[in-house]
Amino acid sequence: MDSFDRTHTSLRLSVTDRCNIRCFYCMPAEGVRFLPRSEILSFEEITHFVRVVVPMGVTRIRITGGEPLVRAELPTLIAMLREIDGLEDLALTTNGMLLGEQAEPLKQAGLDRLNISLDTLDAAKFERMTRRQGLEQVLAGIDAAQRAGFASIRLNALAIRDETEEEVVPLVQFARSRGLVMRFIEFMPLDAEGAWQHDRVLTGEAIRGILERDLGPLAPAERTDTSQPAVDYDFADGSGRVGFINPVSEPFCGACDRLRLTAEGQIRNCLFSTTESDARKLLREGASDGAIEQLVRESIAAKKPGHGIDDQTFLRPQRAMYQIGG
Numbered sequence: 001m002d003s004f005d006r007t008h009t010s011l012r013l014s015v016t017d018r019c020n021i022r023c024f025y026c027m028p029a030e031g032v033r034f035l036p037r038s039e040i041l042s043f044e045e046i047t048h049f050v051r052v053v054v055p056m057g058v059t060r061i062r063i064t065g066g067e068p069l070v071r072a073e074l075p076t077l078i079a080m081l082r083e084i085d086g087l088e089d090l091a092l093t094t095n096g097m098l099l100g101e102q103a104e105p106l107k108q109a110g111l112d113r114l115n116i117s118l119d120t121l122d123a124a125k126f127e128r129m130t131r132r133q134g135l136e137q138v139l140a141g142i143d144a145a146q147r148a149g150f151a152s153i154r155l156n157a158l159a160i161r162d163e164t165e166e167e168v169v170p171l172v173q174f175a176r177s178r179g180l181v182m183r184f185i186e187f188m189p190l191d192a193e194g195a196w197q198h199d200r201v202l203t204g205e206a207i208r209g210i211l212e213r214d215l216g217p218l219a220p221a222e223r224t225d226t227s228q229p230a231v232d233y234d235f236a237d238g239s240g241r242v243g244f245i246n247p248v249s250e251p252f253c254g255a256c257d258r259l260r261l262t263a264e265g266q267i268r269n270c271l272f273s274t275t276e277s278d279a280r281k282l283l284r285e286g287a288s289d290g291a292i293e294q295l296v297r298e299s300i301a302a303k304k305p306g307h308g309i310d311d312q313t314f315l316r317p318q319r320a321m322y323q324i325g326g
Contacts, residue, residue, distance in 0.1 A: 002269070002303040006256055010060045010227070011053060014263040014325025015077065016040065019067040020097050022131040023119075024195070025158055025187060026321045029131055039264045043077045045283045049261060051084055052292045058259075060089040062115075064325040066263065069098040075109035082110030091115065093156070093326055097134050099141025103148040113152040114145050115183075120157075120167045121174055129163075146178065154243070159184045159202035168210045176240035183230050183243035188271075188321075204244030208233065211242060218242065227257040253306035259299070262325055267296060269303040271324060 001007050018034050019027060041049075050061065061081060068074060081090055091113035092106065099116065118138060120126050126135040145153050155175050157167065168184070175182035184207050187200055212218055218233035221241060229252055230243035246252075260268040265280025277299040282292050 002300045004254075004303070004305055006254075006303070007057065008257050008259050008300055009057055010062070010258045011050070011058045012062050012064055012258055012260040012325055013046065013050070014064045014066065014261065015046070015068050015074065016066040016071045017263050017323050018070050019065060019095070019322055020070055020132070021067070021095055021134065023129060023158075024131065025129075025160065035264055039280075041261075041263065041265045041280060041283070043073075043080055045265065045280070046077060046261075047080045047084070048283055049265075049279055049292065050081055050087070052289050053259075053296060054084055054086045056293060056296065059087065061087060061091070063090075063092040065093075066322050066325075067095050067097070068092055069094050069102055074102070075105040075111075078106060078109035078111050089113070091152075093117070094141075095130075096138035096141035098137075100137065100144045103141065103144040103150070107148040107150060111150075113154075114150050115154045115156050116142055116145065118142070118155045118157055118171065118174075119164060121170050122167070125167070142178070142180075154181045154183055156183050156185055158187055159204070159207055160187045161200050161202040161206075163200075164202060165210065168207055169214050172211060172215065172240070172242055175242075176235075179240075181232070181241045181243055183245060185245040186248045188247055198248070201248045203249040204231070204246040205249065207244065227255045247307070251306055259296070260325055262323070267299045268324065269299045270307060272307040275302070 022029055050058070063078075065071070078090065081087060089112055090110060092111055093115040094117070096116045096118070116138070119129055121135070123135045127133050142153070142155070155171070157171055158164065172182045184204060186203060208218060215235065217236040219236050221232040221234045223231070229245045229247070231246070232241055232243040234241050256270075260271065261279065262268065262276070265278065265283060266276035267279050268276055277295050279292060279295060282295060
């Protein structure tokens with residue numbers, strides 16, 4: 001629990017900073033320098049950290065990257081984490097490029113849920129946004145995930161003004177046709193090239209207006225978990241659900257229950273934190289579980305009331321999203 005009485009039950013766990021695409025809102029187009037393998041936490045080190053924080057109250061883990069599916073033998077890690085008593089929910093966020101071949105092994109290993117990034121259904125625009133080809137691979141990955149039997153699959157799209165407005169309706173129609181939930185995430189100042197500007201944020205409210213204009217009325221869905229970042233709406237005709245994650249226009253910091261561990265073992269108490277706590281050093285020096293627990297508590301205790309994007313004193317993190325863990 002931090003000094004604002006926020007209880008932390010969710011861990012975002014990055015397993016790699018590497019990625020097989022180069023989305024402009026996350027990574028530079030060229031010259032990316034990834035961490036050497038020796039600096040990345042091993043599966044055993046990751047599992048050790050999780051075994052410490054679960055008794056402290058962490059019940060949910062989301063595996064992130066980079067692109068987590070480029071980490072070799074990832075189902076092995078999923079199986080190792082699944083064995084930890086007290087871990088209630090194990091999810092993963094992916095761009096879907098490698099999901100076609102990995103969906104079934106991940107499900108068999110014990111993964112519960114998937115979030116799949118899908119910003120457009122137009123192949124040319126996909127290539128322009130990601131600087132790579134591969135839309136058909138992503139769509140095949142979504143199909144594979146559904147065949148594997150994942151009960152919860154959400155599709156995530158970045159919302160960028162003057163860039164993605166035309167994608168909103170086709171994406172929602174695609175999701176509804178497959179019984180999936182489409183979620184739109186406001187563009188945040190975490191791109192490696194520093195191109196973010198406030199006027200490029202396509203707000204959740206604006207997207208909701210587009211959907212109600214073209215597809216009909218939306219009604220707020222029952223909110224069973226006040227700490228979840230998305231605010232969900234149901235179509236009034238019962239034809240599906242859509243969610244909005246609005247960290248810029250409607251910050252949800254007051255209900256934040258998340259902490260983060262980067263791929264190289266740095267604890268972050270906020271996505272926008274400018275400081276980190278070195279858990280890898282303790283893990284590799286053979287420190288006691290009590291020392292690791294104390295480091296986690298100190299990090300959480302230092303958490304600020306909010307990310308402060310709109311504050312005059314806001315400082316952008318020195319690292320981009322792929323380096324922190326989405």
